[in-house]
Amino acid sequence: MLDLLTQSPHFYDYVTVAVLLLGLFNVFEILFLLYNKNMVERIEREKLALKRLASTALITSTAPAELLPGPAAEYEFAAYSEAIASVLDSFEGEIADRARALIGQLGIDDHYRRLARHRTWYKRGNAIDIMASFRLKASREFFLAVYRSEPVHDVKYRIIYGLSRLTREHADIRALAQMLSALPYLTPKYTEDIFYNIISALKAEGKEGEFGLFMKETLNDQSVQNLVKRDCINACFAATCEKGRGLLKEYYAAYPHEPEILIASIKALARIGDFSKMPEAMKNPDWRVRLAALKYAHLCCADLLPEIRAMLRDNSYHVRINAALALAKAGGAGRAALQAEAASEDKFASAAAAYALTQEPA
Amino acid sequence: MTVFLIWLAVHASQYLVFLYFLVVNSTYTLLILFALRDIVRHAYLTTARVARRQLASEFYYKPVSVIVPARNEAAVIAQSVKALLNLHYPEFEIIVVNDGSTDDTLATLDREFKLVPSNKPVRLQVPNEAIRGVYRSAVYPNLVVVDKENGGKADAINAGINVSVYPIFCSIDADSLLEPDALLKSSKLFLEDDELIATGGIIRIMNGCTVKDGAVTEIGLPASTLETLQVLEYTRAFLSGRTGWNALKSLLIISGAFGVFRKDVVVAVNGYRKTVGEDMDLVMRLHRHCRDNKIAYKILFVPDPVCWTQAPYSMKMLLKQRNRWHRGMIDALLANRVMILNRKYGATSLIGISYFVFVEFLGPLIELFGYIAIPILWYFKMLNTQFFIMLVLLAVFWGISINIGAVFLDIYNFRRYKKTSDILRLCVMSAMEFFGYRQIMLLERLRATLEFRKKGWGTQDRRGFGNKGSAL
Numbered sequence: 001m002l003d004l005l006t007q008s009p010h011f012y013d014y015v016t017v018a019v020l021l022l023g024l025f026n027v028f029e030i031l032f033l034l035y036n037k038n039m040v041e042r043i044e045r046e047k048l049a050l051k052r053l054a055s056t057a058l059i060t061s062t063a064p065a066e067l068l069p070g071p072a073a074e075y076e077f078a079a080y081s082e083a084i085a086s087v088l089d090s091f092e093g094e095i096a097d098r099a100r101a102l103i104g105q106l107g108i109d110d111h112y113r114r115l116a117r118h119r120t121w122y123k124r125g126n127a128i129d130i131m132a133s134f135r136l137k138a139s140r141e142f143f144l145a146v147y148r149s150e151p152v153h154d155v156k157y158r159i160i161y162g163l164s165r166l167t168r169e170h171a172d173i174r175a176l177a178q179m180l181s182a183l184p185y186l187t188p189k190y191t192e193d194i195f196y197n198i199i200s201a202l203k204a205e206g207k208e209g210e211f212g213l214f215m216k217e218t219l220n221d222q223s224v225q226n227l228v229k230r231d232c233i234n235a236c237f238a239a240t241c242e243k244g245r246g247l248l249k250e251y252y253a254a255y256p257h258e259p260e261i262l263i264a265s266i267k268a269l270a271r272i273g274d275f276s277k278m279p280e281a282m283k284n285p286d287w288r289v290r291l292a293a294l295k296y297a298h299l300c301c302a303d304l305l306p307e308i309r310a311m312l313r314d315n316s317y318h319v320r321i322n323a324a325l326a327l328a329k330a331g332g333a334g335r336a337a338l339q340a341e342a343a344s345e346d347k348f349a350s351a352a353a354a355y356a357l358t359q360e361p362a
Numbered sequence: 363m364t365v366f367l368i369w370l371a372v373h374a375s376q377y378l379v380f381l382y383f384l385v386v387n388s389t390y391t392l393l394i395l396f397a398l399r400d401i402v403r404h405a406y407l408t409t410a411r412v413a414r415r416q417l418a419s420e421f422y423y424k425p426v427s428v429i430v431p432a433r434n435e436a437a438v439i440a441q442s443v444k445a446l447l448n449l450h451y452p453e454f455e456i457i458v459v460n461d462g463s464t465d466d467t468l469a470t471l472d473r474e475f476k477l478v479p480s481n482k483p484v485r486l487q488v489p490n491e492a493i494r495g496v497y498r499s500a501v502y503p504n505l506v507v508v509d510k511e512n513g514g515k516a517d518a519i520n521a522g523i524n525v526s527v528y529p530i531f532c533s534i535d536a537d538s539l540l541e542p543d544a545l546l547k548s549s550k551l552f553l554e555d556d557e558l559i560a561t562g563g564i565i566r567i568m569n570g571c572t573v574k575d576g577a578v579t580e581i582g583l584p585a586s587t588l589e590t591l592q593v594l595e596y597t598r599a600f601l602s603g604r605t606g607w608n609a610l611k612s613l614l615i616i617s618g619a620f621g622v623f624r625k626d627v628v629v630a631v632n633g634y635r636k637t638v639g640e641d642m643d644l645v646m647r648l649h650r651h652c653r654d655n656k657i658a659y660k661i662l663f664v665p666d667p668v669c670w671t672q673a674p675y676s677m678k679m680l681l682k683q684r685n686r687w688h689r690g691m692i693d694a695l696l697a698n699r700v701m702i703l704n705r706k707y708g709a710t711s712l713i714g715i716s717y718f719v720f721v722e723f724l725g726p727l728i729e730l731f732g733y734i735a736i737p738i739l740w741y742f743k744m745l746n747t748q749f750f751i752m753l754v755l756l757a758v759f760w761g762i763s764i765n766i767g768a769v770f771l772d773i774y775n776f777r778r779y780k781k782t783s784d785i786l787r788l789c790v791m792s793a794m795e796f797f798g799y800r801q802i803m804l805l806e807r808l809r810a811t812l813e814f815r816k817k818g819w820g821t822q823d824r825r826g827f828g829n830k831g832s833a834l
Contacts, residue, residue, distance in 0.1 A: 015752040022759035029766040030789050034782065037773055122406045189424075189553040317485040351483040358481055 047079040054083035058099050059091075065105040077111050078130075084108070085133035103134055113142060121152040128155060132162030140166045153183055157190065164197035169207065170214040173198055177218060177232070181225040188231050195235030203239075211236070212243030219247065219254055230260045237268035245272055252277055259286040266292045275300030282307060287316035294322040298329035305330060309337045312349040320348055324356035379732040383753065386721055387760045393606025394767040400609045401601070401665060401775050425453040426549050426622070427531040429522030431515050433461040435536040440474040442536050445576030447502055450542045451549075455504045457522045458536075462491075462512025471507050475499040480506070488633025490521040515618065516634035523625060523633055531628075535619040537672050539568065539576060544667035548622045557660045559627045560648055562616035563667030564600045566778065567593045569675060578670050583784045587791070588680065591799050592673040594791045598768035604663040605771070612714025613661050614649075615642045620669035627651070627659075635697070639690015646698040649710050665776070681806045688810035691722060726807040733801075758796050765792030 057064035071077045080102075087099040103109045115127035128146070131139050140163065147159045160179050167173055176198065180191060202208050215232065218224050233251060236244035245268070252265040266281050266289070278300055281293035290311065297308055308330070311323035324341075327334035341353035428446055432439050439458065446456050460468045471477060477497035484493060491513035499505035510521050519533050530552055534540060544563055551561050570584030570593075583590050607613045616623075618641035631647045634640045645661060652659040674680040701707045701715050739745035769788045772778065779785055 012748060012752065015756065019752065019755045019759055022756065022763055026759060026763050026766060029763060029770060030786075033766070033770050033773055033785060033789070036770075037777065037782070037785065040774075040777065122403045126406045185556070187553055187556045317483070321483065348483070351481075355480075355482045 043075050047075045050076060050079040051083045054080050054102075055087060058083065058087045058102065059095060062098070064098060064102055068102075068106065071106055071108065071111070077108055080106060080108055081112070081130045081133070085130075088133070088135065100134070100136060103136065109134070109136065109139075116142075116146055121155055124150070124152070125155045125158050128158040128162055132158065132165060135165045137166060147179070156183060157186055160194060161190075161197070164194040165201055167198045167201045168205065168210075170210040170217065173211065173214040174217065177214075177224045177228055180228050181223060185225065185227050188227070188234070191228055191231035192235045192238065195232050196239045199235060199239035199241045199244075203241075208241060208243045211241055212247065215244045215247045215251075219250055226255065226258050226261060229255075230258075230264045233261065233264040233268055237264070237271055248272075249274070249277070259284070259289050262286075262289045263292040266296070270296040270299070279304055279307070282311070287314070287319050290314065291316070291318050291322055294319065294326050297323075297326040298334070302330065302333070305333055305337060308334075309341065312341055312344075312352055313346060320352045321355070324352035325359060327353075328356040328359050375731060375735045378728060379735070380753070382721075382725065382728045382732075383757055386725065387757070387764065389717060389721065390602065390764045391760075391767075394602040394764060394771070395606075396609035397602045397605035397771055398774075400605045401771055404665065405775050423452050423546075424530050424549055424552055425455075425528040426451065426545060427522070427526035427528040427625075428454055428456045428545070429519055429526065429531055429533045430456065430458045430536050431461055431518030431522065431533070432458055432463065432467055432536040433512065433515075433518070434463045434465045434467060436463070436466040436470045438537050439467055440470050441576045442539065443471070443475065443505065445539045446534075447505065448542060448576065449540060449545050451545045453528075454545065455506060455526065455528065456502075457506045457508060457525055459508045459510060459518040459522045459525075461510060461514070461518040468507070468509055472497075475505055475507075476501050477507055484524050486524055487629045488520040488523055490517050490524060490633075493521060493525075496525060514636050514640075516636045516640035519640075520633040523628065526625065529625055530622060531625050532620070532622045533618065534669065535671060538565075538619050539573070539578060539670045540620065541668045541670070542577065544620070544669060545622075547667040548664060551662065551664065552622075552624065555660060557658050558624070558662060559652070559659045560616055560621065560623045560645065560661045562604075562621040562663050563669055564663075564665050565596060565617050565619050565669050565671050567596055567673040568670035569593075569673050571670065573670075581778050582781065583779065583787055584673075584675075586675065587794070588677060588799075589673055589675055590787060590791050591795055592680070594765060594769070594788055594795065596673075597772050597788070598765060600663075601665060601771040602764070602768040605665055607714060608663045610713050611709050612717075613663055614645055614710070614714045614718060616645050616661070616663070617641060617669075619671050620667075637690060637693045637697070638686050639692075639694045642691055643694040643697060646694055646701065646715075649707065650698060650701060653707050653710070668778075677802075681802075684803055684806050685810040685813075688807045689814045689816065691718065692811065692814040695719060695723060723811070726804050726811065729804050730808055758793075761796055762792050765795065 054064070054068055057067045061067055068080075069076075071080055084099045084103060088096055091099070109131070112127040112131050116124050116131065118124050118127070128143070131143075143159050143163050143166070147156060147163075150156050150159065156179075160176060160183075163172075163176060163179075167176070176194065180194065185191075199208070199211055202210050215236070218229060218232070229251070233244075233248065235241075236248075248265050248268050251261055252269070255261040262281065262284065266277060269275070269277060275296060278293045278297060281289050282297065282304070284290055284293075294308070294311065297304065305327070308323050308326050312320055312327075314320050314323065324338060327338050335357065338353040338357050341349050342357060344350045344353070428449075430439075430442065430446070435442070443456060443458060458471060460471070476499060478500050480496045480498040482496065484496065491511040494509045494511065497507040497509070499507070506525060508521050508525050510518065513521075522533070523531060530549055532545060532548070548561050548563050551558050567584070567589065568578055569586075569589045570582045571578045572580035572582075583593060604613060604615070621641065623644075627648060628634075628644070631644070631651045635643050635647070637643050648659070648661060651657070674683050695702070695715070695718060698715075701711045702719055703716065704711045707715070736745065736750065740747075766789055769785065769792065773785060779788070
């Protein structure tokens with residue numbers, strides 16, 4: 001093959017051209033590198049200046065659009081949208097209204113609507129992210145329309161995130177829960193984040209009751225994944241949703257064989273001072289459920305000390321340690337039990353007890 | 363017959379060298395192109411908005427155990443731990459594992475952080491040498507120190523895993539500094555994707571940078587050529603190499619200097635194995651475990667979280683380091699040889715491992731073969747001089763453009779080196795690398811190939827995190 005190559009009449013001409021082209025390419029790379037560096041630095045400076053100008057205009061002027069140059073380049077749109085999102089996060093009332101109005105006046109919304117249909121998925125995703133940060137009610141229908149035609153899951157997750165900030169009633173929440181259930185489950189934190197946004201949006205509208213209604217409807221709804229239900233409970237607890245709290249016991253009772261839901265319910269119930277399910281949970285066959293209950297045992301279960309003490313011999317390391325810590329926090333009787341166990345022949349129990357005794361009482 | 367054999371050997375050697383040249387350079391070029399696509403996408407999706415949201419919400423994080431194996435690190439350990447205590451993260455614990463140090467590492471930790479014994483039972487999930495004691499800082503409740511018998515870095519991390527309480531752990535070298543938001547950026551990925559089991563950030567060289575209060579405050583290139591060449595190598599290895607492998611779903615190394623892992627999966631593969639290449643070995647075993655058990659998983663490199671590390675400043679130390687790396691790679695490949703050209707392991711095997719076997723492992727042998735063959739062929743007047751010169755020129759220019767491409771990836775998106783003089787210097791190094799440095803590294807890799815059964819890390823020389831003038 002090499003002979004064939006080298007014997008070809010123009011072989012060395014071609015190789016010489018290739019070497020020269022590579023040499024030129026290297027010079028071009030260096031020049032482009034320096035040019036790009038200067039260009040990016042200039043853009044960064046201008047973007048920062050524009051962002052400051054927009055923020056100042058939004059806060060100090062009643063007609064900011066008159067003070068601001070219309071955006072043309074991508075970085076100018078980015079600068080304005082970052083400034084507006086920041087103002088919307090920090091202000092309410094007239095200033096926030098001005099910021100929302102500016103989105104339309106400067107054509108920012110139209111620009112990102114166009115980008116949301118770009119052929120490159122991450123550009124669509126970025127545009128959706130930016131639009132979601134505006135929380136414009138008018139974006140809701142657009143998001144729904146884009147969702148229907150969007151083929152990429154990564155973008156769909158972002159659209160759901162955007163929609164979660166624009167929730168109005170329990171039908172919206174139900175639609176979002178079904179969208180989430182139809183997609184591959186992403187992560188607990190993502191789903192919690194969605195429900196957290198929903199609760200926050202409803203609270204802002206004074207419609208927290210809608211979330212309670214949704215939780216009631218979803219209790220036995222097979223079309224919503226159990227993991228989504230669990231994250232809903234966790235979000236309810238994180239966002240201190242009063243209306244969902246009443247249903248926590250019902251969820252606990254409805255899913256006796258779903259440790260994830262049981263754990264979420266135990267945590268949420270404990271946070272509102274309801275420990276009625278703890279004795280039952282401490283006997284659950286799943287060690288994670290027993291562990292979740294033990295974390296709060298010292299707050300409620302003075303009469304359960306023998307049961308907690310027995311858990312020092314549990315098969316799970318985590319349960320043993322937390323049983324010991326629960327006893328340590330349970331006052332004199334608990335510490336006395338630990339002292340007795342520290343001398344026990346059961347090495348696991350004695351080690352856990354000895355460790356817990358070195359911890360500060362509650 | 364003899365003449366025929368010589369003729370065959372000559373022609374075979376030409377084909378082999380030419381093919382190797384084409385495969386290596388094409389692979390690097392493709393990796394750069396994949397990396398460029400990945401970096402642009404990453405830049406789009408990693409918006410400041412997302413990071414702010416993650417920072418602002420106290421509910422959206424997973425607690426992390428930061429494990430720092432340390433053997434004879436008295437010179438740097440206090441500053442390293444102080445830097446880690448300043449990480450921007452809502453909930454984390456730092457576990458320093460004193461791996462049988464013979465210097466004052468433990469005493470320094472005790473003096474600086476007021477250690478008190480802890481008798482919390484340790485759950486032995488992965489094997490490690492005997493633990494002599496576990497201590498907790500009286501000043502920083504999230505600082506734990508484990509004192510154990512010497513067992514090597516892998517063993518020390520295993521001990522850290524056993525002592526750790528959180529579901530994700532980050533292993534970091536004692537002589538490295540994490541940027542304050544590095545943990546946040548890397549662990550955020552675990553929130554975004556349940557399939558993620560391991561991730562690593564970029565390792566950058568702190569030689570030449572100014573370090574103040576355990577943080578890199580001013581970034582610059584080191585004065586020495588040897589250290590600057592390593593900056594170029596790291597830039598190429600991480601930004602074009604690992605980002606490119608990432609795109610091909612064939613990432614086989616997460617640097618031991620900074621990696622973040624899901625603990626349950628690492629425990630499932632019995633933790634780290636005692637070897638000098640424990641980082642590559644672990645990642646290969648994670649791939650194997652997940653593929654064998656049909657577990658959906660992802661192992662990702664992200665170019666954003668930065669860990670600063672000290673690069674060897676003398677040739678002797680550098681050769682020792684490269685020897686160790688190469689031995690580690692060979693050992694990992696041998697230990698996981700079932701993955702070589704095995705369709706069961708998909709792209710990881712057919713692309714990633716094939717590259718390591720045929721380019722990284724066999725490459726030095728082929729290159730040496732080329733260097734030896736040239737004078738012999740020339741002596742016997744069998745060398746096509748014109749072709750040889752053209753091939754060398756092509757190789758050098760192609761290699762330079764790959765190096766500058768890697769520098770471009772860095773400057774395009776991350777712009778750590780802001781001075782024009784630094785950028786130009788990296789471009790000059792892109793060419794200089796081919797004249798001497800590359801050949802010395804080649805010889806050391808060959809030596810490592812011959813003595814790959816040798817165990818141990820050898821001693822390490824630490825300078826401490828001083829400023830660029832005095833120490834780095």
